Amino acid sequence: xxTIDDVARHAGVTRSTVSYALSGKRPISAETRRxxxxxxxxxxxxxxxxxxxxxxxxxHVIGLLAPLRPGVDVNVIMQFVAGVVTGAGEEGYDVxxxxxxxxxxxxxxxxxxxxALVVMDVEAxxxxxxxxxxxxxxxxxxxxPRDPRGLSCVDLDFERAGSLxxxxxxxxxxxxxxxxxxxxxxxxxxxxxxxxxxxGFTESAARAGATAAVLPTDPxxxxxxxxxxxLLAEHPxxxxxxxxxxVALPHVIGRLRExxxxxxxxxxxxxxxxxxxxxxxxxxxxSVEIPxxxxxxxxxxxxxxxxxxxDALPEVRLVSPRIVEGESVRARA
Amino acid sequence: xxTIDDVARHAGVTRSTVSYALSGKRPISAETRRxxxxxxxxxxxxxxxxxxxxxxxxxHVIGLLAPLRPGVDVNVIMQFVAGVVTGAGEEGYDVxxxxxxxxxxxxxxxxxxxxALVVMDVEAxxxxxxxxxxxxxxxxxxxxPRDPRGLSCVDLDFERAGSLxxxxxxxxxxxxxxxxxxxxxxxxxxxxxxxxxxxGFTESAARAGATAAVLPTDPxxxxxxxxxxxLLAEHPxxxxxxxxxxVALPHVIGRLRExxxxxxxxxxxxxxxxxxxxxxxxxxxxSVEIPxxxxxxxxxxxxxxxxxxxDALPEVRLVSPRIVEGESVRARA
DNA sequence: TTGAAAGCGCTAACAC
DNA sequence: GTGTTAGCGCTTTCAA
Numbered sequence: 001x002x003t004i005d006d007v008a009r010h011a012g013v014t015r016s017t018v019s020y021a022l023s024g025k026r027p028i029s030a031e032t033r034r035x036x037x038x039x040x041x042x043x044x045x046x047x048x049x050x051x052x053x054x055x056x057x058x059x060h061v062i063g064l065l066a067p068l069r070p071g072v073d074v075n076v077i078m079q080f081v082a083g084v085v086t087g088a089g090e091e092g093y094d095v096x097x098x099x100x101x102x103x104x105x106x107x108x109x110x111x112x113x114x115x116a117l118v119v120m121d122v123e124a125x126x127x128x129x130x131x132x133x134x135x136x137x138x139x140x141x142x143x144x145p146r147d148p149r150g151l152s153c154v155d156l157d158f159e160r161a162g163s164l165x166x167x168x169x170x171x172x173x174x175x176x177x178x179x180x181x182x183x184x185x186x187x188x189x190x191x192x193x194x195x196x197x198x199x200g201f202t203e204s205a206a207r208a209g210a211t212a213a214v215l216p217t218d219p220x221x222x223x224x225x226x227x228x229x230x231l232l233a234e235h236p237x238x239x240x241x242x243x244x245x246x247v248a249l250p251h252v253i254g255r256l257r258e259x260x261x262x263x264x265x266x267x268x269x270x271x272x273x274x275x276x277x278x279x280x281x282x283x284x285x286x287s288v289e290i291p292x293x294x295x296x297x298x299x300x301x302x303x304x305x306x307x308x309x310x311d312a313l314p315e316v317r318l319v320s321p322r323i324v325e326g327e328s329v330r331a332r333a
Numbered sequence: 334x335x336t337i338d339d340v341a342r343h344a345g346v347t348r349s350t351v352s353y354a355l356s357g358k359r360p361i362s363a364e365t366r367r368x369x370x371x372x373x374x375x376x377x378x379x380x381x382x383x384x385x386x387x388x389x390x391x392x393h394v395i396g397l398l399a400p401l402r403p404g405v406d407v408n409v410i411m412q413f414v415a416g417v418v419t420g421a422g423e424e425g426y427d428v429x430x431x432x433x434x435x436x437x438x439x440x441x442x443x444x445x446x447x448x449a450l451v452v453m454d455v456e457a458x459x460x461x462x463x464x465x466x467x468x469x470x471x472x473x474x475x476x477x478p479r480d481p482r483g484l485s486c487v488d489l490d491f492e493r494a495g496s497l498x499x500x501x502x503x504x505x506x507x508x509x510x511x512x513x514x515x516x517x518x519x520x521x522x523x524x525x526x527x528x529x530x531x532x533g534f535t536e537s538a539a540r541a542g543a544t545a546a547v548l549p550t551d552p553x554x555x556x557x558x559x560x561x562x563x564l565l566a567e568h569p570x571x572x573x574x575x576x577x578x579x580v581a582l583p584h585v586i587g588r589l590r591e592x593x594x595x596x597x598x599x600x601x602x603x604x605x606x607x608x609x610x611x612x613x614x615x616x617x618x619x620s621v622e623i624p625x626x627x628x629x630x631x632x633x634x635x636x637x638x639x640x641x642x643x644d645a646l647p648e649v650r651l652v653s654p655r656i657v658e659g660e661s662v663r664a665r666a
Numbered sequence: 667t668t669g670a671a672a673g674c675g676c677t678a679a680c681a682c
Numbered sequence: 683g684t685g686t687t688a689g690c691g692c693t694t695t696c697a698a
Contacts, residue, residue, distance in 0.1 A: 014668070
């Protein structure tokens, strides 16, 4: 293994000169720098991460807490993860993947494996929030708990997303709305995004004097069919539907077609999902985009910026949703 | 920050005693052990990972190379990842997630961030294989390149999976078969599993004197429709279909129904997918299960075992697929 | 602009 | 069964 001393010897300088040439933390003469760089290249030197962490108290690794819980959309999760890893990589950081809560957080942080944390799948009253706040590590939540304490948060503004979807339908003349949303188990544990989506949707509808039925939907064919059938049976007056459930989405569309409900002729539909999901469906959907990759990347950027400043105040950033127009919404006569 | 010297002082012993009490690498008297453990608990001590890595040349971190390339089933990927992380965690290892090839491998390995590597999304002639083989780090591929060199491999035996699916249909009397498989881009880069699946399927069919059409399928509604339509147009004689494409699957089923082809009355269908995917469909599918979580876990176990033995020979482990009987295959009159 | 040297916190010989 | 101590490879202060 090549060490910094090998490089120093090869370049005819000392350890510290190599170190400073690498970090740029003090001026190095052009000539010396050249020699050092040549030595590094010739010996194919790579600093030892552990030694670096020990000496500098910085690992350049961020921990990503991604509990893989049932009912969440894997596609969305993957995009968040991809965004976090990409964003971190651009700043010279690597990502340690933590999937279980049982001690994984404390192990990674307390043993100084990571400099900071990104936490996914946040609940309204997430028990991890106080624990994370006690930790000294900078933390960014993807999601928005009721009380973020000193933690930074970033997410799509799902409340606004719910509003936007409702408003789009209302402005098209619909007054009887329904949301086929997250599975019951996700709602029951008050997963942050599901709560906020529901709230934005129902409140916007109420504000406009429209009705808003909310139907939790299981992520499966049968869940989709059950919700559609229940919708038609219990809320036959509904003409505008929002679907926020990636797995159920194709089956909802299929079931409606099967029952002779045409989109958008009989029913207007808006999906809330990433772009690629919308694009994989049978019809050109009008949708509220979930820019998951961008949000993941933003999480990394916020975290790493905080790492630089040290004492920066926590911030909450909610990305404004946008509507992607398709052909699944029609103005009501 | 609490260090091992704090613990030693608190327990009235020396550094090395604490270290050995922790590692178990030399006998400690019951009384001393008790005192050390109490001190550790009271001070809530956690060894510094970097210091440990530096002194022992072991990070207890494995790198997971998971390029998120287009066309692969995210659900399957996620399950592999979950399995790898779980398996590693059980052995006291953490997982560093690497998603891009550009230098990520060499950075993580050459700077001693990881002890070993798990590599996903392997192609038949994967350019990373020789590079990985040159590396000294133990490596396990999830997949099977044409020439694994000195690397260990683990995967579902996709060739056998293809055979099994074909044989199941053939034993039910079908002689005209088709495979709606991976997208063209996946096949074109000769992704290991797709190649092997196709080979097993076509060879088994040929052996039994059956015909086997192979139709690459895009992971979208339109891709599924295109493949089904092409199937019915170009191969109207087909009575047995295998679908190996998670996103397309529901749309394939939907399209067949829409065109009045009943399953299994008119057409028998076997899906190749994880259990949860099969369970989310509209009908009780007969399927060849992809036990992705188990395979991921196996990859970690193999890797960590090799890490222990040091000089173990590389091994190739192909998990035998099994058929999960549903109601989508019917014997041909 | 560069060098010398003191650690960072731990492991693992080598003593006893 | 336990203590002493020499590093592991790096960063960073202090000197020059």
